[in-house]
Amino acid sequence: MTAVVVTGIGVIAPNGRNASEFWSATLSGRTGIGPLTRFDATSHPAVLAGQIDGFDPVEQIPRKLLPQTDVSTQFALAAAAEALADANVDPARFSRYGTGVVTSNATGGFAFTHREFQKLWTQGPGAVSVYESFAWFYAVNTGQISIRHGLRGPGCVLVSEQAGGLDAIGNARRAIRLGTPVMVTGGVDSSFDPWGWASHVSSGRLSRGRDPERAYLPFDVDANGYVPGEGGALLVLEEASSARARSARLYGEIAGYAATFDPRPGSSERPPGLRRAAELAVADAGLRPTDIDVVFADGSGVRNLDAVEAAALADLFGPGRVPVSAPKALTGRLYAGGGPLDVTTALLAIRDGVIPATAHTSAVPASYGLDLVLREPRRAELRSALVLARGKGGFNSAVVVRCTDG
Amino acid sequence: MARRVVITGIGVRTPGGNDVKEFWGLLTSGRTATRRMSLCDPGEFRSQVAAECDFDPRREGLTPREIRRMDRATQLAVASTRDALRDGGLDTAQTDPHRVGVALGSAVAAATSLENEYLVLSDSGRQWMVDHDYLSPHMFDYLTPGVAAAEVAWVAGAEGPVSLVSDGCTSGLDAVGHGFRLIREGSVDVAIAGATDAPITPIVVACFDAIKATTPRNDDPEHASRPFDRTRDGFVLAEGSAILVLEDLEHAQRRGARPYAEITGYATRLNAYHMTGLKTDGVEMAEAIRVALDESRLNAEDVDYVNAHGSGTKQNDRHETAAFKRSLGQHARQIPVSSIKSMVGHSLGAIGSIEIAACALAIEHGVVPPTANLHEPDPECDLDYVPLTAREMAVDAVLSVGSGFGGFQSAMVLRRPGIGVAL
Numbered sequence: 002m003t004a005v006v007v008t009g010i011g012v013i014a015p016n017g018r019n020a021s022e023f024w025s026a027t028l029s030g031r032t033g034i035g036p037l038t039r040f041d042a043t044s045h046p047a048v049l050a051g052q053i054d055g056f057d058p059v060e061q062i063p064r065k066l067l068p069q070t071d072v073s074t075q076f077a078l079a080a081a082a083e084a085l086a087d088a089n090v091d092p093a094r095f096s097r098y099g100t101g102v103v104t105s106n107a108t109g110g111f112a113f114t115h116r117e118f119q120k121l122w123t124q125g126p127g128a129v130s131v132y133e134s135f136a137w138f139y140a141v142n143t144g145q146i147s148i149r150h151g152l153r154g155p156g157c158v159l160v161s162e163q164a165g166g167l168d169a170i171g172n173a174r175r176a177i178r179l180g181t182p183v184m185v186t187g188g189v190d191s192s193f194d195p196w197g198w199a200s201h202v203s204s205g206r207l208s209r210g211r212d213p214e215r216a217y218l219p220f221d222v223d224a225n226g227y228v229p230g231e232g233g234a235l236l237v238l239e240e241a242s243s244a245r246a247r248s249a250r251l252y253g254e255i256a257g258y259a260a261t262f263d264p265r266p267g268s269s270e271r272p273p274g275l276r277r278a279a280e281l282a283v284a285d286a287g288l289r290p291t292d293i294d295v296v297f298a299d300g301s302g303v304r305n306l307d308a309v310e311a312a313a314l315a316d317l318f319g320p321g322r323v324p325v326s327a328p329k330a331l332t333g334r335l336y337a338g339g340g341p342l343d344v345t346t347a348l349l350a351i352r353d354g355v356i357p358a359t360a361h362t363s364a365v366p367a368s369y370g371l372d373l374v375l376r377e378p379r380r381a382e383l384r385s386a387l388v389l390a391r392g393k394g395g396f397n398s399a400v401v402v403r404c405t406d407g
Numbered sequence: 408m409a410r411r412v413v414i415t416g417i418g419v420r421t422p423g424g425n426d427v428k429e430f431w432g433l434l435t436s437g438r439t440a441t442r443r444m445s446l447c448d449p450g451e452f453r454s455q456v457a458a459e460c461d462f463d464p465r466r467e468g469l470t471p472r473e474i475r476r477m478d479r480a481t482q483l484a485v486a487s488t489r490d491a492l493r494d495g496g497l498d499t500a501q502t503d504p505h506r507v508g509v510a511l512g513s514a515v516a517a518a519t520s521l522e523n524e525y526l527v528l529s530d531s532g533r534q535w536m537v538d539h540d541y542l543s544p545h546m547f548d549y550l551t552p553g554v555a556a557a558e559v560a561w562v563a564g565a566e567g568p569v570s571l572v573s574d575g576c577t578s579g580l581d582a583v584g585h586g587f588r589l590i591r592e593g594s595v596d597v598a599i600a601g602a603t604d605a606p607i608t609p610i611v612v613a614c615f616d617a618i619k620a621t622t623p624r625n626d627d628p629e630h631a632s633r634p635f636d637r638t639r640d641g642f643v644l645a646e647g648s649a650i651l652v653l654e655d656l657e658h659a660q661r662r663g664a665r666p667y668a669e670i671t672g673y674a675t676r677l678n679a680y681h682m683t684g685l686k687t688d689g690v691e692m693a694e695a696i697r698v699a700l701d702e703s704r705l706n707a708e709d710v711d712y713v714n715a716h717g718s719g720t721k722q723n724d725r726h727e728t729a730a731f732k733r734s735l736g737q738h739a740r741q742i743p744v745s746s747i748k749s750m751v752g753h754s755l756g757a758i759g760s761i762e763i764a765a766c767a768l769a770i771e772h773g774v775v776p777p778t779a780n781l782h783e784p785d786p787e788c789d790l791d792y793v794p795l796t797a798r799e800m801a802v803d804a805v806l807s808v809g810s811g812f813g814g815f816q817s818a819m820v821l822r823r824p825g826i827g828v829a830l
Contacts, residue, residue, distance in 0.1 A: 107551040122532025126613040133614040139573035144813025156677040160571040161553035200550035260568035394557035
């Protein structure tokens with residue numbers, strides 16, 4: 002089977018506006034979570050967010066794209082450009098259909114569309130932007146990245162809340178196996194306008210904490226919801242032999258992928274599907290659970306969901322048998338961006354031989370049977386990492402990344 | 408030996424078609440289901456025409472709770488899914504749930520519910536800072552609509568891979584393509600694949616008005632969708648859903664299911680050109696067609712019928728006519744090409760799967776649906792577009808294409824089951 006490797010990384014995260022900033026923040030425990038200031042959120046029941054500050058789209062993307070793009074698409078364009086530059090991929094040097102794009106998108110161009118809804122209902126249809134038809138819809142980032150960089154191969158967009166970003170990576174890997182040598186893939190989200198924020202609150206899963214270091218505590222005894230973030234990551238995936246032929250730097254291999262869906266609530270005695278997704282992804286990589294050196298968990302921060310994930314890991318690996326971390330405690334949950342950012346973390350962890358900590362969690366229930374990396378990064382020789390993501394509704398996705406030898 | 412994928416069940420909710428029989432009756436009669444918009448007030452809109460489903464969720468047996476939490480698009484998909492499972496005779500209790508996946512396409516997903524909630528939260532647009540006292544617990548599921556695919560999975564008892572595919576106006580074709588890939592690669596044995604959209608809500612009507620993509624032929628709604636006709640002036644916004652049961656051929660044979668058609672090839676390409684514009688040369692669509700035929704091991708001459716994107720915009724009609732000539736060569740002039748959007752309108756992400764359903768039925772019944780309202784062919788569109796009247800003919804291999812905002816160009820090939828290799 003064709004091996005698929007990662008040769009480029011682009012990050013736009015609350016604690017780092019590019020991959021190197023993000024990685025140093027992740028290792029040093031610098032949080033991107035703080036009071037939401039995009040608008041006056043003080044009257045909302047949740048007030049903390051992983052917000053990206055200091056991003057200047059004018060520096061990052063062509064001026065003519067500014068009026069036609071939501072901030073989420075501006076983030077995606079910045080991350081895609083970084084990833085392609087990092088991979089040293091010039092699409093024009095590949096065959097006409099040799100480069101494609103698969104992204105995940107959970108909320109579309111939401112702040113943009115909120116403004117257009119208001120124009121429609123206060124000024125009438127004549128006031129609606131000529132860009133609304135494509136600035137809003139979920140396919141926007143795949144289209145804009147394709148156009149900006151001349152990527153004419155397969156394109157796709159997947160939506161399944163937080164799990165979709167890993168599904169995009171799995172889909173891009175499939176496209177490479179079917180013959181496209183280079184794929185840009187990942188996900189980015191942002192929906193921090195007043196309506197988008199209220200919509201997040203409506204999930205009932207948000208932390209109402211006001212202390213940025215205590216609000217989102219994956220697997221903690223005091224876990225009480227999550228903090229939403231914005232941003233994500235885009236990666237360049239390549240067929241391994243062609244990447245080696247052009248002497249590309251290889252971050253690692255996308256060795257395994259699987260997705261499952263939970264039984265309908267109340268319908269079955271069967272457990273949720275997360276464990277099965279993890280097991281299938283490990284098997285897909287040709288590995289056994291004992292080969293996995295670290296797990297980057299979904300780390301919901303919602304108590305019962307944390308318990309489900311801990312049980313799945315303990316069941317698959319044995320209690321305390323594998324180090325687990327959720328560095329997303331420093332960014333919040335990024336929806337479509339979360340999985341790809343965790344895959345980035347896994348690749349850089351393997352490269353540098355270090356597992357970043359789950360920053361703010363301090364007390365993990367003994368019943369979880371988790372070896373959660375707390376407080377400080379842990380040095381470790383890492384060859385294979387499992388990344389998990391879940392999406393509201395019952396989606397479970399898993400990716401295994403593995404180091405590439407020589 | 409690659410696994411083979413067949414369609415064993417079909418369910419639809421389309422304009423003028425609350426079941427497969429009605430749907431096929433409409434298409435083969437050449438009648439149209441386009442009419443004056445009624446699901447939202449046509450008021451000041453430039454385009455006041457729509458193709459709407461006569462869909463009553465209560466009559467469909469959905470509970471009050473289901474009706475409240477599901478967007479209309481999800482309701483259409485759930486109703487179609489129930490029909491598809493029944494039609495395919497798939498007993499979910501007898502099927503390994505881990506080997507069943509879902510690929511649901513939708514371009515704008517929960518748009519109608521988003522707009523309804525917006526009007527409440529913002530007090531009809533008067534407030535920018537929304538009022539939490541009016542917040543629905545379902546708002547998050549409209550913000551990020553993957554849950555539409557979850558609802559379908561719950562109906563089908565699917566516990567394999569489940570995804571919402573949102574590639575704009577190729578979502579439906581691409582969702583079926585995604586399900587096809589899941590079976591081919593062995594991830595599942597059964598894929599519930601199809602699409603839904605219910606976009607007839609003011610914000611969506613307005614966004615197409617703003618770029619004059621939809622027809623202003625408001626005084627003649629029954630004849631407003633006129634693909635390939637010289638007088639066409641935009642598409643008719645529509646809603647609908649089609650869900651297919653896709654199955655590994657051996658799995659279907661073991662349970663004695665009768666396939667409508669086999670899916671033999673699928674490809675998608677991006678044009679990397681413009682978010683809404685198309686070049687006239689059709690190069691990328693032609694490439695998608697070439698790859699889909701190649702995967703099917705078919706030549707252009709083997710194709711009996713082309714189901715066109717045929718949205719009814721000038722740029723589309725010329726773009727895809729060029730794509731057919733480029734990919735099918737001289738044979739393009741011999742193949743019947745038609746657009747069912749002339750009858751059921753353009754339901755954005757849903758239509759691609761509705762068109763695949765029509766292609767499977769064309770194979771099954773040996774009838775090619777016409778392009779309604781085609782009286783004066785555009786001189787630049789000089790293929791056989793099957794004007795006005797359905798055509799009885801043997802249909803063994805069908806090509807269906809789609810084109811969408813963002814630059815998506817997709818193609819799928821279906822064959823009569825049992826043709827080519829003995830089943």
